[in-house]
């Protein structure tokens with residue numbers, strides 16, 4: 001088996017964290033007898049500098065011709081004064097649109113060994129395990145009309161959803177909930193927005209197809225609070241694009257660092273895998289970036305593109321063990337934390353690689369007897 005992956009590492013810390021994720025994929029493939037074919041292509045700020053466009057056609061063509069796309073991060077301070085459609089972020093949004101994945105899965109898990117990293121008390125976060133299903137191709141990000149008219153001083157974006165767009169993302173949320181704790185929280189602002197009333201009515205209809213899954217509704221403002229007060233009450237959260245963008249960053253507080261969060265976008269022609277964190281230009285090249293978000297993203301690639309659940313789990317277990325042994329990148333470091341060892345991006349990748357080898361060796365030894 002050969003898995004074709006287009007690598008769009010992008011800007012800032014994107015290349016350094018993606019490198020570690022690629023190493024992990026290569027070694028897991030080697031240990032288990034399958035291969036990856038990686039093609040590296042520019043996106044975001046690097047692509048603007050090299051080709052004058054944040055998503056060159058050659059990058060898009062390569063992405064469309066692969067089994068999966070693995071992205072690092074896009075964005076940089078030098079582009080801050082550009083309009084949205086010229087910025088590095090536009091390249092990512094165009095790529096998402098072209099690949100067609102509409103369901104962005106963002107797990108937020110409170111690892112026991114990081115319980116002191118969250119500003120929330122361990123008794124609040126312990127055991128929290130939330131899966132956000134963020135709608136990724138609709139809402140304010142893509143809704144038309146959109147404009148900023150400097151003369152009249154009016155800015156406009158449109159939060160627009162069709163029933164079909166809500167149905168398809170809701171189905172994914174319910175199907176995933178069936179494999180988890182069988183609860184879906186749908187998040188909207190149906191007390192104010194018509195588009196949210198459509199959202200809620202549609203999710204209720206879809207829920208009838210999944211009688212084994214409990215459905216609850218929360219307004220987005222209340223949800224933002226409940227996530228901090230009672231994160232354990234959530235299983236799958238399904239919500240529209242911008243609400244999901246905001247809530248998934250908020251949920252990083254539960255895990256201890258935004259650098260831990262992976263994501264997978266499914267449902268389209270080609271799945272797109274990207275850590276939730278940004279390009280963090282302030283720490284790029286310093287060895288401080290946390291590669292675990294990217295490495296956990298690689299695990300999601302194995303799960304959702306290659307159906308290699310055992311290998312995805314092996315990577316996730318390896319990450320947990322490395323953390324349990326006290327290794328921390330700078331974002332996870334804490335003062336007065338006995339036993340913690342601060343490591344660089346590369347060292348963290350190497351540690352996960354070593355533990356992963358142990359796990360897979362043991363698995364193979366067990367199968368051999």
Ligand code: IPM
Pocket residue numbers: 074075089092093245276
């Ligand atoms: C994310 C990011 C992106 C988004 C940006 C970089 C366009 O914040 O993936 O959460 O807003 O979707």
Ligand code: MN
Pocket residue numbers: 245246249276
């Ligand atoms: Mn975001």
